[in-house]
Amino acid sequence: xxxxxxxxxxxxxxxxxxxxxxxxxxxxxxxxxxxxxxxxxxxxxxxxxxxxxxxxxxxxxxxxxxxxxxxxxxxxxxxxxxxxxxxxxxxxxxxxxxxxxxxxxxxxxxxxxxxxxxxxxxxxxxxxxxxxxxxxxxxxxxxxxxxxxxxxxxxxxxxxxxxxxxxxxxxxxxxxxxxxxxxxxxxxxxxxxxxxxxxxxxxxxxxxxxxxxxxxxxxxxxxxxxxxxxxxxxxxxxxxxxxxxxxxxxxxxxxxxxxxxxxxxxxxxxxxxxxxxxxxxxxxxxxxxxxxxxxxxxxxxxxxxxxxxxxxxxxxxxxxxxxxxxxxxxxxxxxxxxxxxxxxxxxxxxxxxxxxxxxxxxxxxxxxxxxxxxxxxxxxxxxxxxxxxxxxxxxxxxxxxxxxxxxxxxxxxxxxxxxxxxxxxxxxxxxxxxxxxxxxxxxxxxxxxxxxxxxxxxxxxxxxxxxxxxxxxxxxxxxxxxxxxxxxxxxxxxxxxxxxxxxxxxxxx
Ligand SMILES: Cc1cc2nc3c(=O)[nH]c(=O)nc-3n(C[C@H](O)[C@H](O)[C@H](O)COP(=O)(O)O)c2cc1C
Ligand SMILES: [Mn+2]
Numbered sequence: 001x002x003x004x005x006x007x008x009x010x011x012x013x014x015x016x017x018x019x020x021x022x023x024x025x026x027x028x029x030x031x032x033x034x035x036x037x038x039x040x041x042x043x044x045x046x047x048x049x050x051x052x053x054x055x056x057x058x059x060x061x062x063x064x065x066x067x068x069x070x071x072x073x074x075x076x077x078x079x080x081x082x083x084x085x086x087x088x089x090x091x092x093x094x095x096x097x098x099x100x101x102x103x104x105x106x107x108x109x110x111x112x113x114x115x116x117x118x119x120x121x122x123x124x125x126x127x128x129x130x131x132x133x134x135x136x137x138x139x140x141x142x143x144x145x146x147x148x149x150x151x152x153x154x155x156x157x158x159x160x161x162x163x164x165x166x167x168x169x170x171x172x173x174x175x176x177x178x179x180x181x182x183x184x185x186x187x188x189x190x191x192x193x194x195x196x197x198x199x200x201x202x203x204x205x206x207x208x209x210x211x212x213x214x215x216x217x218x219x220x221x222x223x224x225x226x227x228x229x230x231x232x233x234x235x236x237x238x239x240x241x242x243x244x245x246x247x248x249x250x251x252x253x254x255x256x257x258x259x260x261x262x263x264x265x266x267x268x269x270x271x272x273x274x275x276x277x278x279x280x281x282x283x284x285x286x287x288x289x290x291x292x293x294x295x296x297x298x299x300x301x302x303x304x305x306x307x308x309x310x311x312x313x314x315x316x317x318x319x320x321x322x323x324x325x326x327x328x329x330x331x332x333x334x335x336x337x338x339x340x341x342x343x344x345x346x347x348x349x350x351x352x353x354x355x356x357x358x359x360x361x362x363x364x365x366x367x368x369x370x371x372x373x374x375x376x377x378x379x380x381x382x383x384x385x386x387x388x389x390x391x392x393x394x395x396x397x398x399x400x401x402x403x404x405x406x407x408x409x410x411x412x413x414x415x416x417x418x419x420x421x422x423x424x425x426x427x428x429x430x431x432x433x434x435x436x437x438x439x440x441x442x443x444x445x446x447x448x449x450x451x452x453x454x455x456x457x458x459x460x461x462x463x464x465x466x467x468x469x470x471x472x473x474x475x476x477x478x479x480x481x482x483x484x485x486x487x488x489x490x491x492x493x494x495x496x497x498x499x500x501x502x503x504x505x506x507x508x509x
Contacts, residue, residue, distance in 0.1 A: 024269035059329035096226035112342035120247030127257035153290030164320035179242035193286035223271020292367035297444030336368020343396030360413035373413035410506035
């Protein structure tokens, strides 16, 4: 019901399912602490590999709590660092967008999709007295080195201040504001490197400013609430502002204040914000960085160099960090299995592809970028092939993804046992696999060498649906009769089992 209209305004937003997101990072921290999903680390730790190592080790377990480091060497007392806010916890994602804990991942993805189809533009509020404006560093007082940036991995090229961040730039033609999550390395007390993959929106803005001989203004939010992070790291169409979708996701407009030294704006309740400019040809060697693939990406190379002109921060600021690693220690794994799934599902809805039962980005597939499973009810010849091609190339799903798999509606796309079963019983590889070439990818993909060739990728489209041509004759799947299932489920405890009876996607009607 919720996606009946594509341009739902703020009125409909108030009727969306679920409550409002927490007001800011601190309100979210309180909420996740109440459900036992936060660990405070009071022991003194080093920025140099130690916080990264602790996070990687603590997050070997699915559902491990987010880590708040409260005492960090070389940072003033009170300065803190929060690592892997979402981590591998579906509940922490739910809390971030105002949904209750305890939802299954597909249900949460469905609710996230509904909220992504709402658009609530931000509002500008008076900057006076806003939390982000509690402290200012200006002119030659700008020194970002107090904030607990960190070397995440042994071979990182420096300390990273921006990983779980939100970078705001303005489209020089359209005027709308883009928000993206892009890594940032400390280069000097008032300089940071900004790594942008080919085709990312901020990169397009900078390139367009430079082609006119102009500097590009940039706002960098280094301590942010998870709802803004979720929106910043998802791929929305290039012609709209992520701030509108952040409003939709949070159930209220994002509150922004006017910048001091740029014509941009920043979130009024952010922890740490820096304003800066990237003058034409401003670049410096940056990286490498232990990336979402679980490898160091491209070797050290030129990246954009931002000159920081002013810093604004809360008292006792919290710098947010996202560790990139293999699953489950990767911050963009479960986040992507909800938000990226929701984005692709949302795109398919908007394109009018009917019968989509669910979309799932598996968290173990290179931080959720690598694999997309679409479950659909096949309604016409070519339907599965259409869903595959569009899921592979729509804005929400096009970047990196190597494996796009279509399964029928009786297969839960988030249940890999079911997906592998479908691939092994409904897919005839010689007929059912297509390859797309020269697709949108990244320098960080280790499979292509030399690294300069990497921004181009390829994709396998795997049709693991029953063959549509012979769907009536296709072997019948063994399924439990619905009435029998209900009867057994009702007597589950009586039969001597503990816990809830399993939910099944496929029953015989
Ligand atoms: C933790 C994290 C770090 C990321 N780092 C980068 C990065 O350094 N460079 C980049 O181009 N994309 C990075 N991404 C991916 C972008 O955030 C993502 O593609 C997003 O859609 C970019 O916004 P845009 O579509 O407005 O360009 C990162 C994503 C996450 C979750
Ligand atoms: Mn964008």
